[in-house]
Amino acid sequence: MRNPIPGTAITIADLAARLGAPFEGQGDVIVSKAAEPQDAGEGDLALAMSPKFAPALAQTRALAAVLWQGADWQSFGLKAAILVSRGRLAMAGVTATFDPGLGLTPGIHPTAVIDPSAQIGIGAAIGPLTVIGAGARIGKNARIAAQVSIGAEVTIGDDALIHPGVKIGARATIGDRLIAQPGGVIGADGFSFVTQEKSAVEEARESLGETVEAAGQPWMRIASVGSVVIGDDVELGANVTIDQGTIRATRIGDGCKLDNQVHIGHNVVVGRHCLLCGQVGIAGSTVIGDFCVMGGQAGAADNLTIGAGAIIGAGTGVLSNVPKGKAMMGYPAVAMQTHVEMYKALRRLPRWIGKLRGDG
Structure with a gap:
């Protein structure tokens, strides 16, 4: 039909x-x-x-x-x-x-600025004040709303729906049927800095805070020369930010859904069909397996692996690797059932202390 x-x-x-x-x-x-x-x-x-x-x-x-x-x-x-x-x-x-959609009709608005070398697919709609850079390729039937910025050599597949104010940095590669809500940024520089000598942060990490003797030093920027690669059927909420990789690409797998204000750091790999709820933050170089779910305001430290099918509860802080299929909760993250028992014990603590004091 x-x-x-x-x-x-x-x-x-x-x-x-x-x-x-x-x-x-x-x-x-x-x-x-x-x-x-x-x-x-x-x-x-x-x-x-x-x-x-x-x-x-x-x-x-x-x-x-x-x-x-x-x-x-x-x-x-x-x-x-x-x-x-x-x-x-x-x-x-x-x-x-x-769903009535954005009301865009095929064609290019006269105020749009499109580099002559860019390729626009058949049936695409390009909204007012949108800018498309040199060598960019936009798939057929794309619907790109007002004030969208698409950088040089970006590739976007067919049937994209890009809401107002989205910014896509140079060299990003995006599959078919992208949905990007207003204000998202794909391909910002990663947060990567280094000091001339070993920094206090490095010393603290190596000694777990026992010795921090390094003098203060200025931070030198590490440029991001990698890219962002996004698969098919990905949806990005409002104000999602995805940093480009330092050398290799930051990757978002097919079918992933990222809620509003999710932040993906440089070099992160997110597997297929993951669900990342509002304000989730993933630090650089962490790998998330397929079919993972992370609740609102959950976060993961850098250089970790979260196994396929893991469920990370809202507000959880992941500070170490998570095996596949595990349900985790708390800060730092522990098995969900363990967290529940810890929470019950914490609530009982005042009563236990009272009994020890002989308060009746």
Whole structure:
């Protein structure tokens, strides 16, 4: 079945086919947008994928809804319903159907500045005040919004969606179907500095802080001459920053999703289909395996390995290697169950101290 243009009306029968879910009632009912049940009008699709939303359905004016499996849809006065087993999975298909996008049409805005040597793919849309550097190659059907900066010799694959204000540094290589939210920076210089003689930081690291005798020295910059390589189907949240490698490339694998304000340091390698939540920070040269998940504000020190499938809880500080498949939490990171036991013990500590003092 041919997919509808995002943001257009669709029949319940066609939407059910897109979702791979059964529908009941009148398949020719047309809906044009999704809404919460209490806010949905006659032309809207009410979303109530769990029985807990049943009270709100009693207030709806919608004629059709997406409901949980086994729902008595007729009791809510609906003319049609799509019944789903996984609400969030259905939500992905519903929102993709009704997403209006950025409203960009193919063509190059007259205020865009594009180097004559750059190659722009068929069907691309280039927004106002966007700058594209020498030798850059933009894939077909790319949608690039206003005030985007794309450096020299950057390669971006097909079907990219780049929101306003994104900055992509020179020589970055990006696969197909990139989604980059506003303000992101791909290919900033890495945070690499060195002193003429051994620094206090190096001494502290070697001695674990026992001796720090080095005198203060100015920092000399180590330039980043590597690049950034990003795979297919990667999504970057608002204000994501990815540093280019010092010599070799910083790499983000296929299918990775990076939330707002995630920072990826120089030379980091992130495997395939990783999920990095808001404000995650990865220090330089750390390697993250495939299918890892890191919760909000988690961080990893430099030159570590986090094994494939590891789950790092929110706020966790990873200071040593993590085996594959491990769930870690705390600062410093320990096994999640161990952290829970440590937290329980910490909460009991005042009571234990009181007993030792004889406070009753």
